[in-house]
Amino acid sequence: MTTRKRLLALGAGIATVCAAQAEAVTLTIATVNNGDMIRMQKLAGEFTRQHPDIEVRWVTLEENLLRQRVTIDVATQGGQYDVVTVGNYEVPIWAAHDWLVPLDDLGEDFARDDLLPAIGDSLSHDGKLYAAPFYAESALTMYRSDLFERAGLAMPESPTWSFIREAAEKITDRDNGIYGICLRGKAGWGENMAFVSTLAHSWGARWFDMHWQPQLQSHDWQAAVSFYVDLLRKYGPPGASTNGFNENLALFQAGKCGMWIDASVAASFVSDARQSTVADDVGFALFPSRGELRNHGNWLWAWSFVIPAASEKIEAAKTFVAWATGKSYMQLVAAESGWADVPPGTRQSLYASAEYQEAAPFAGIVLQAIEAANTRQPSEQAVPYVGGNFVSIAPYQGIGTVVGQQISAAVAGQISTRRALAKAQYIAEREMTRARYLE
Numbered sequence: 001m002t003t004r005k006r007l008l009a010l011g012a013g014i015a016t017v018c019a020a021q022a023e024a025v026t027l028t029i030a031t032v033n034n035g036d037m038i039r040m041q042k043l044a045g046e047f048t049r050q051h052p053d054i055e056v057r058w059v060t061l062e063e064n065l066l067r068q069r070v071t072i073d074v075a076t077q078g079g080q081y082d083v084v085t086v087g088n089y090e091v092p093i094w095a096a097h098d099w100l101v102p103l104d105d106l107g108e109d110f111a112r113d114d115l116l117p118a119i120g121d122s123l124s125h126d127g128k129l130y131a132a133p134f135y136a137e138s139a140l141t142m143y144r145s146d147l148f149e150r151a152g153l154a155m156p157e158s159p160t161w162s163f164i165r166e167a168a169e170k171i172t173d174r175d176n177g178i179y180g181i182c183l184r185g186k187a188g189w190g191e192n193m194a195f196v197s198t199l200a201h202s203w204g205a206r207w208f209d210m211h212w213q214p215q216l217q218s219h220d221w222q223a224a225v226s227f228y229v230d231l232l233r234k235y236g237p238p239g240a241s242t243n244g245f246n247e248n249l250a251l252f253q254a255g256k257c258g259m260w261i262d263a264s265v266a267a268s269f270v271s272d273a274r275q276s277t278v279a280d281d282v283g284f285a286l287f288p289s290r291g292e293l294r295n296h297g298n299w300l301w302a303w304s305f306v307i308p309a310a311s312e313k314i315e316a317a318k319t320f321v322a323w324a325t326g327k328s329y330m331q332l333v334a335a336e337s338g339w340a341d342v343p344p345g346t347r348q349s350l351y352a353s354a355e356y357q358e359a360a361p362f363a364g365i366v367l368q369a370i371e372a373a374n375t376r377q378p379s380e381q382a383v384p385y386v387g388g389n390f391v392s393i394a395p396y397q398g399i400g401t402v403v404g405q406q407i408s409a410a411v412a413g414q415i416s417t418r419r420a421l422a423k424a425q426y427i428a429e430r431e432m433t434r435a436r437y438l439e
Contacts, residue, residue, distance in 0.1 A: 079310035088122035095125035109326035131304035136345030138369035139299035171258035180235035182257035186244035189400025198297035214428035241412035267362035298388030
């Protein structure tokens with residue numbers, strides 16, 4: 001080949017590369033800073049290898065901040081993000097406002113029919129799927145079996161709140177930095193109120209009566225929140241009012257918590273010897289009930305990917321969502337990190353997998369908790385809403401956040417429980433009136 005021909009060929013190659021780069025689409029993806037999402041970002045090189053015409057830019061945020069920024073952008077049609085991580089609280093509400101792109105065409109690998117029915121239903125509106133679940137969860141009681149054995153205690157598969165209190169008292173050892181129980185105290189509708197709402201429902205309370213009148217000063221709410229505040233103040237770690245999911249996860253993994261009641265997705269993290277100092281001494285039980293009431297609070301959550309309707313890169317966004325939530329992604333995680341680390345809670349095939357059952361001893365109780373969740377009847381009392389760890393109405397995001405601030409202040413000792421709930425009741429009534437639920 002002559003020098004001229006070589007230069008022409010080289011020029012053609014450079015032109016082809018430049019053209020490909022010019023045509024590459026960059027997706028901006030906003031997601032939460034939890035372990036499964038961080039793992040996905042590390043594996044995203046496989047996605048860009050398969051799709052060299054698509055680049056990804058991550059915006060990784062703490063849970064409360066993520067919700068705030070994403071809600072503003074999606075509601076105002078800002079178009080700042082092409083893919084966002086939200087839960088089954090937002091999806092039906094946003095879909096009803098036409099803020100989201102339907103996701104009924106994600107391809108064969110996504111296999112919608114393989115989704116657990118409760119999860120698929122919670123992410124749909126008018127029969128259409130508007131979100132692809134990355135992982136889903138109910139709530140579990142996680143505990144240190146060695147501490148229980150030392151204290152002469154046996155954790156029931158279905159504990160009562162009175163047993164939890166008794167156990168927290170017996171295994172608290174402040175001199176050695178071991179606290180009987182760790183619970184969410186950080187204010188936020190998806191932080192402390194995810195736990196407190198579930199607790200209150202398990203106590204027989206309800207957020208609203210059948211006429212949408214807030215019930216936050218009812219006997220059941222007073223009893224449930226008083227129990228929670230007292231439990232944390234007596235047997236919880238210092239600074240409990242600022243601890244959310246991630247902070248309590250770190251405490252439990254470091255051996256500082258005798259019990260932790262929270263999202264079932266944590267099961268793989270606390271039982272992983274690569275991350276947890278107490279991995280060999282972790283047991284699992286269901287979310288507690290009140291005893292005479294068999295309701296376990298009905299926590300059901302699915303961190304999921306949605307595509308805002310304002311995105312200008314919808315087809316590329318669908319390609320990413322299909323990759324991140326498809327069956328092949330499960331195989332990728334299993335190959336890279338082990339079956340126990342596969343994002344849980346979304347697929348029937350995962351829980352039918354012998355490899356997963358062997359690697360994840362918590363698989364059975366997680367599935368039991370998810371399938372038992374009844375978000376259409378979260379309380380023993382009649383309710384006009386759907387949801388266990390939240391209330392699926394638009395005003396709840398604001399109400400839950402402010403109520404969470406009041407209850408967090410009670411945990412911090414800044415205000416009495418009774419005063420916190422009185423303020424919460426006033427705020428809820430005001431916001432429900434503004435939203436025209438009340439006259």
